[in-house]
Amino acid sequence: MNVQRDDELTTAIHEGGCACGAFRFRATGKPMRVGMCHCMTCRQVHGSAFGAYAIYARGDVTMSGSLSTWRSSDDGRRHFCPLCGSVAYMEFTTRDEVDLPIGAFDETGLFEPDYELWCRHREPWLPQGVRPEYDKERPH
Template sequence: MKLSGGCNCGQVRYELSGEPVRVGICHCEACRKHSGSAFSFFGIWPKAGATLSGELSCWQSQAGGDRFCPGCGSSLFCWSEDSDEIEIKLGTLDNAPSALLPLYELWTIRREPWLAPQNGAEQHRRNRRDDGIRPPANP
């Protein structure tokens, strides 16, 4: 699989090789504020499978360094220096991420009541490492 994406102004571009390690949704306060939406939709790839170009700015968060375009402000990815993974904001892909289905949801205690749980996705009240996995919703 080869995917590409970038920021709104085109200054920052990226290409991804291979399948994502995992795909998820997060409803935490930081993701809401960072995305400007009710949740964040992201995919995790090995850093080795990502090629980045263009100048980036960084904002440190609990998840690591959130990278964004200094020109247009588009939030693109996040990674920690001590990790070999990169978290891609899937809304920044050139084509709609329709084939990338979330396998889990984080911080479901903050999910909006009008937003249904994703069928077949693991449901975590907080972070994956903080609580047990609840069975997926019936597909």
């Protein structure tokens, strides 16, 4: 695994984007936190057992390209590429942050999740007790 040291992450620039390349992002520095989400929406949006995100302050991320937006909850917005359908990022209108899918980064092994959300929907074959777990949303 290619996990970087904290001092490298503080100044690092990490880029990524959608599968077809029409949408790109650039995240500067270290994410505020990194988490896995087992909620039913993340499972369905990603077509996987969970979604994993690096959460950055909004000011630390620049983006280019056109996106479509889906209002997934009262304050949740999920943005995706209208060409290939890839999940581009997620945001909540009540928070000044951007949730970037770990799988959308150009490099692998950058981030390891710090916690898991909505574990009440976690697949039973996934390991438990690896990191802090929350039955629903984590306290903010």
